[in-house]
Amino acid sequence: xxxxxxxxxxxxxxxxxxxxxxxxxxxxxxxxxxxxxxxxxxxxxxxxxxxxxxxxxxxxxxxxxxxxxxxxxxxxxxxxxxxxxxxxxxxxxxxxxxxxxxxxxxxxxxxxxxxxxxxxxxxxxxxxxxxxxxxxxxxxxx
Amino acid sequence: xxxxxxxxxxxxxxxxxxxxxxxxxxxxxxxxxxxxxxxxxxxxxxxxxxxxxxxxxxxxxxxxxxxxxxxxxxxxxxxxxxxxxxxxxxxxxxxxxxxxxxxxxxxxxxxxxxxxxxxxxxxxxxxxxxxx
Numbered sequence: 655x656x657x658x659x660x661x662x663x664x665x666x667x668x669x670x671x672x673x674x675x676x677x678x679x680x681x682x683x684x685x686x687x688x689x690x691x692x693x694x695x696x697x698x699x700x701x702x703x704x705x706x707x708x709x710x711x712x713x714x715x716x717x718x719x720x721x722x723x724x725x726x727x728x729x730x731x732x733x734x735x736x737x738x739x740x741x742x743x744x745x746x747x748x749x750x751x752x753x754x755x756x757x758x759x760x761x762x763x764x765x766x767x768x769x770x771x772x773x774x775x776x777x778x779x780x781x782x783x784x785x786x787x788x789x790x791x792x793x794x795x796x
Numbered sequence: 797x798x799x800x801x802x803x804x805x806x807x808x809x810x811x812x813x814x815x816x817x818x819x820x821x822x823x824x825x826x827x828x829x830x831x832x833x834x835x836x837x838x839x840x841x842x843x844x845x846x847x848x849x850x851x852x853x854x855x856x857x858x859x860x861x862x863x864x865x866x867x868x869x870x871x872x873x874x875x876x877x878x879x880x881x882x883x884x885x886x887x888x889x890x891x892x893x894x895x896x897x898x899x900x901x902x903x904x905x906x907x908x909x910x911x912x913x914x915x916x917x918x919x920x921x922x923x924x925x926x927x928x
């Protein structure tokens with residue numbers, strides 16, 4: 655109960671920036687859509703970044719087959735204290751299990767994939783498979 | 797994370813680097829009430845303790861986290877771009893009932909946990925009824 659309207663927030667202007675990926679209302683993450691990712695590349699590798707705040711590295715499972723990366727994980731719901739059932743006044747953060755498949759433009763070397771998780775940001779380095787790496791061809795002139 | 801702002805893959809910034817936009821997003825929150833405190837959980841991925849500002853002034857609680865772009869916009873060859881990176885900002889109007897002097901926070905794994913202890917009169921009390 656909130657007799658004094660304790661939390662009136664000022665988000666009305668900004669709500670528009672919340673987009674289609676919002677899991678929202680403490681519901682389970684939507685299958686296949688979470689987390690959103692950014693992917694970039696250079697000659698050596700693809701780099702994938704995803705924001706997954708509140709998730710432990712031990713709860714993340716990565717699998718690479720060919721050019722397909724699967725990210726699986728889970729986020730625990732907000733815990734109640736000893737035996738107490740918390741009352742939610744806002745519940746916007748998604749909880750539970752998520753799974754996302756990302757198709758990369760080319761195959762990667764699954765043995766050399768590395769991942770770090772820092773302040774809720776997951777970064778994965780996926781070296782390209784040898785045979786698809788761009789090669790610099792030296793042209794000899796006579 | 798729900799701070800979604802999509803740009804078409806491969807679209808290039810045409811502005812000069814100095815005019816590059818800096819985005820601000822509204823973080824998603826859970827607000828939980830317990831017997832002796834309210835808790836605000838805010839997702840602030842990419843923020844660090846040093847760049848989070850929490851301000852409470854004239855009944856308004858403001859969260860702000862300054863987050864810089866993690867990749868160089870002009871030099872990064874993006875193949876997929878589903879979210880933007882930028883600051884987080886959100887304000888809440890707080891009525892009476894919070895003991896402002898005892899507000900405190902933790903930041904772990906990209907999640908800010910803000911404790912707003914209830915002032916004495918906001919706590920519910922169990923009333924003992926005596927019989928004669």
